[in-house]
Amino acid sequence: xxxxxxxxxxxxxxxxxxxxxxxxxxxxxxxxxxxxxxxxxxxxxxxxxxxxxxxxxxxxxxxxxxxxxxxxxxxxxxxxxxxxxxxxxxxxxxxxxxxxxxxxxxxxxxxxxxxxxxxxxxxxxxxxxxxxxxxxxxxxxxxxxxxxxxxxxxxxxxxxxxxxxxxxxxxxxxxxxxxxxxxxxxxxxxxxxxxxxxxxxxxxxxxxxxxxxxxxxxxxxxxxxxxxxxxxxxxxxxxxxxxxxxxxxxxxxxxxxxxxxxxxxxxxxxxxxxxxxxxxxxxxxxxxxxxxxxxxxxxxxxxxxxxxxxxxxxxxxxxxxxxxxxxxxxxxxxxxxxxxxxxxxxxxxxxxxxxxxxxxxxxxxxxxxxx
Numbered sequence: 001x002x003x004x005x006x007x008x009x010x011x012x013x014x015x016x017x018x019x020x021x022x023x024x025x026x027x028x029x030x031x032x033x034x035x036x037x038x039x040x041x042x043x044x045x046x047x048x049x050x051x052x053x054x055x056x057x058x059x060x061x062x063x064x065x066x067x068x069x070x071x072x073x074x075x076x077x078x079x080x081x082x083x084x085x086x087x088x089x090x091x092x093x094x095x096x097x098x099x100x101x102x103x104x105x106x107x108x109x110x111x112x113x114x115x116x117x118x119x120x121x122x123x124x125x126x127x128x129x130x131x132x133x134x135x136x137x138x139x140x141x142x143x144x145x146x147x148x149x150x151x152x153x154x155x156x157x158x159x160x161x162x163x164x165x166x167x168x169x170x171x172x173x174x175x176x177x178x179x180x181x182x183x184x185x186x187x188x189x190x191x192x193x194x195x196x197x198x199x200x201x202x203x204x205x206x207x208x209x210x211x212x213x214x215x216x217x218x219x220x221x222x223x224x225x226x227x228x229x230x231x232x233x234x235x236x237x238x239x240x241x242x243x244x245x246x247x248x249x250x251x252x253x254x255x256x257x258x259x260x261x262x263x264x265x266x267x268x269x270x271x272x273x274x275x276x277x278x279x280x281x282x283x284x285x286x287x288x289x290x291x292x293x294x295x296x297x298x299x300x301x302x303x304x305x306x307x308x309x310x311x312x313x314x315x316x317x318x319x320x321x322x323x324x325x326x327x328x329x330x331x332x333x334x335x336x337x338x339x340x341x342x343x344x345x346x347x348x349x350x351x352x353x354x355x356x357x358x359x360x361x362x363x364x365x366x367x368x369x370x371x
Contacts, residue, residue: 035349036088037124043095044117052098052115061222063121066098069106069113076234077269077368078114078227078241083137083292085123085130087246092356093324094244097363105371113368114230119219131217140217141224141295220292228299236300236315240269241293242367247323253362254323257283258293261316270320273365278325293319322366324359 044064047053053066081087081094098115106113118124122132130136216224231239247254255270257263261283266274274281297317304314 035352036092040088040091040095040117040124043092043099046099047095047115047117050099051103052101052113053117061218062116062119062226064117065226066115067112068101068103068115070110071112072110073112073234074110074238076112076114076230076239078116078230078239079244079367080116080119080223080241081244082118082120082124083243084245085118085120085125086127087129088124089246089352089356089359090244090322090324091117091124093359093363096356096360097367101368102371106368109368109370111368111370114226116223116226119223121219131219133217135217137217137220138291141220141292216295220295223292224296224299228296231296231300231317232303236317239318240267241296241317241319242322243293243320244322244324247325252278252280253325253359254280254282254321255366256321256323258291258297258317258319258321259283260294260297261319263316267318267320269366269369272369273362279362293317293321324362325355 044053047066048055052068053064056063056065079094079098081090094115094117098113098117101113120131120137122128123130123137131140227241253273253276255273266281270281273279296319300317301314305311
């Protein structure tokens, strides 16, 4: 009986601490909103005035989208951000880049820009990673990894060796190096659809962080309907997709090719960026059961099959994920405090502007570098 009482007391104490931490985190989240959202909303209105964005209305699957630059492009670049609604910095970086783009220069270079600054608008408004139904959009396109295991695996490039050899494009197989550590198996990285986890572990963390849906979500379906016809009509080689995220490493920017991209060449937009010591270029396999770029690749493959193209001759969708280095390292105490007390994946307010300016330099290298 005495033991039972002690267990009950411990459980009650844990629940009280949990409520306290979640309330403190929510308070901190509101502070981040105040710091970042006002700037984002101001920049969105400026982009609308510049003719670079259109407001589709609050009920639209994609609240904001824009098309500007050449009407007869030889190259189309598609920028998306805000799939994780609380990653404000990635949204800000994209808006800052778009606002300073010279439309006439884009026309002269025959480049068209398609811009969706906030894919997960509900998550943005509510400062949540997921959508209204708790789905993580990076894990909810309906795509399923072929590996079928919960492994986060980076296949990294030896950038220093590439720089030493002055080899940037193409990259050969021998330029790939094995990760220093064995792949880490995390069920919460792969995504889950367990009701038990949803109502226990996930609730204990204060959110359904990596919940996946079995079918493509409404916002991703709308994005697919926008992007896929462009890839098909203009040719996959002439279209580049860049999906931006707020990264969890303060030292490295990351450029990740999607899981189904087995090529060993570097896209021209990244040739200058990968010379930098603070940039990792790799193919990433999150085994996330829902990667949007993999979803586009599979849809595009259906068209290639219908045209009688052999699988060995399939063309690859140029889809990449960019993670901006604006955080402390994920294993640091500072990062842990942000996770527990604040909005995850955001820099401290006092550091925000300096890190955004640093990210501006990176976007100049990889987003329409011709202008």
